[in-house]
Amino acid sequence: MTDPREAARLAIAAATAAGAHAADAVAVESDSLETRVRGEEIDFVKQARERTLGIRALVRGRDGTRTAITSTSDLAEAAVRSMAEQAVALARATAEDPAAGLPAQGFADPGALPDLVLCDPADRSVSVDDRIDAARRAERAARDTDPRIANSEGSQASSGFARVVYANSEGFVGEYESASHALFAEPLARQNGSMQRDYWMSAARRLADLEAPEAVGAHAARRALRRLGARDVATCEVPVIFDPLTAASLWRQVAGLVSGYAVYRRTSFLAGRLGEPIASHLVQLVDDGLRPGGLGSRPFDGEGLPSRRTVVIEDGRLASYLLDSYSARKLGGASTGSATRSASSAPGVGPTNLGLAPGDATLEQIVADTPRGLLVTELIGMGFNPVTGDYSRGAAGLWIENGAIAHPVEEITIAANFADMLAGIDAVGSDLLWLSRIGSPSVRVARMTVAGRG
């Protein structure tokens, strides 16, 4: 079997030989281990070793460049050559696009990549039994928290290691290793015949940085327990506080809205708003691809450009979109090093570590400062239209009366226009939390419509 670095080089050479004017390739080699324990019993153990190769062929024409992408999980030389040739043939069938192409310059220096603490080599020796033990401890902690926790969807532990190689016909060949470890617990609480589930998790690049299994399990249990005894809410307009978990979903939506592709396609209501106030002055949103140990960190992006820190929203003003070289050419700007690339998907744009800067107040202080309102702890559904900003999602959480948590609520929706929500943020918490590549503290939106059965 071909080494990923060799496979990438071979793919580029084969694509060029078949008539491509430029080409690039991404090869990913990964090992993964995942297990779930439910109660006292192991639910599953899953192990894998995988390699995939993605090839992009660019064929220059009179009015632009034609592009195609192929991928294969067969890295044998013949298969790589065949997929490179198919990429060129497929590219010839597509249209010439003046904006298509590789970045012209500015590639990262493959010999001097920053150490972003993306893995701990010692973790490579992690065993199945180690991870089963972690899941078992989280599961036990959840169930030991309270007699009302007697069942669960299980506790899951996973470890994955990847080696990513990116090469292109401009001569760039870079690679890095990364790891990700996660621990997840999802207990069920039961009382008077009604059941509630909730979860908590921890995710990190190094095993040592994961929260203790006991803490993850107990936290998940407390989250499930506090949902018991939920009441109906009558439809009303109130301030809505998003906890760090649900607040992150707001910034995930912003990531989509500021993606160069959504902007040039004008499928984002933030298209054409650069430099304008789009959010409350409390909003400072930064995408930082260099954050040490960040779950979205990487030394270079999907086009070989160096990772960097990009201020997206500054004091509420839209400071930058997130761009790769294609969307930058479409919009007349420069790449922000935001290119995403996987072996089997087309190049695109995505956040690295996109986080809202924390404020000073604790969540408890924000709740105390809210006479009547809703603290959202879970959102379900996909009710968001990026073209118009219409936002309406299913929610569950805790009702606030007189500045204190009164009781849990469920079967409600929260709705507003997303632009108004961003502008209406009137409190930002100090409790910044990173559970994925999107980080957020708690935030309060001054006013949203809450619909319920009451």
Next chain:
Amino acid sequence: MTANGPTPARAFFQDRFGLDDRSLGDALDLALERRVEYADLFFEYTVQDSVVLEEGIVKSGDRHIEQGMGVRAQVGERQGYAHSDEVGVESLRVAARTARAISAESARGGARAVSTGASERNLYPVGESPTDVPVESKIRLIEEIDAYARARDPRVVEVMASCVSQQRQVLVVGSDGTLASDVRPLVRLNVQVITQDGSRREVGYQGCGGRYEFAKLLEPDRWQALADEAVRTSLLNLEALPCPAGSMTVVLGPGWPGILLHEAIGHGLEGDFNRKQTSAFSGRLGQRVASPGVTVVDDGTLPGRRGSLNVDDEGTPSQRTVLIEDGILRGYLQDRLNARLMGTTPTGNGRRESYAHLPMPRMTNTFMLAGEEDPADIVRSVDRGIYAVNFGGGQVDITSGKFVFSASEAYRIEGGRIGAPLKGATLIGNGPDVLTRVSRIGNDLALDRGVGTCGKDGQSVPVGVGLPTLRIEELTVGGTEG
């Protein structure tokens, strides 16, 4: 097709990867060396291609080949699974050893039975794999759609169209003698239109697909109807008013609104959640969970449908399973593991996204049987409420039973008449009781156009839904207007 000789997929894996009967048997023996109750091998070879059009041109095409295999060993509730994208005799042995480690005991377990024949029906015979259709004809199709949609109305400012073709070959070999294979074509066409009027921009979307010949997508009636729908809904949204908020009567139109069934009850009836007693429907077989007249089935045997399967990903033939009969809960959806642990039989719903995933109980095509009422009468029966005919996605919390789904086309109903279009609203309800509030069932059962993808535990599989026009009392509508 006759029972003699290997099926096309069986022969494919033998020829391409040298997986003869002996190496398959040896791998199973290896997996069974410890005290394992059941072991199976899963092989997959998938080709997928797609072309995407935007700004009037097809900027890029792509083609992917995904091959791999997985070995699974089961002991009680435990499953060991090892998968690899290297398909071959040696990697199969490595995976078998890894998977069997789930059992600590070295006493030999379940005996391997002699292989029996596979299912012979074919719900989706196609003459030519959709991935063998030349890309030029796919490009021409979406270029025609682009020109057609733009010509429909001057307010159409952008069209995005894409065409996805897939051919998936799978082979399952189980220690109980299961030997099943399947060749699964899947095609899909998507059209998204953006219209602009003054400063207001809106989007409209429509898609279709299924397990059928690519050539069907080339029929002008089919793709023109799709483009017409995308343009119509986009223009309609330009005039849509903010949706009311609160509890009200909802009439769902036929077809895709069947996503209600998928979210509200389908997931809650999957065997794994019920075996673990984590579903709001756990232990409720034989109880009333819907109004009289409500019958809901999951049917993987519908020819050519997106959610259909000849055999599931564990080699069990798909079937029609009655979930709710005249309002009474009758059945769950099962894979092998959960059926065995619950003392029942698999229902052909053991599905997985790919060789890199463990099978789970999943839906196929889930729909409600037609009632007797005229749909127009159902709308007329409502004094004040909303009429929702198209939806985006949905989601459910199977434990609390709460589900949501988001309307992409909805109207006010006032005095029994359909009124102004409403902006996208989210509907939220409680799975175990929403169907008890069904008060009228239309005679117009329709299945969706073939666009559904269901996500569960990180795995996506194609599914179908269907519904007749339905009146539901008191569903919470999540709009912005009081």
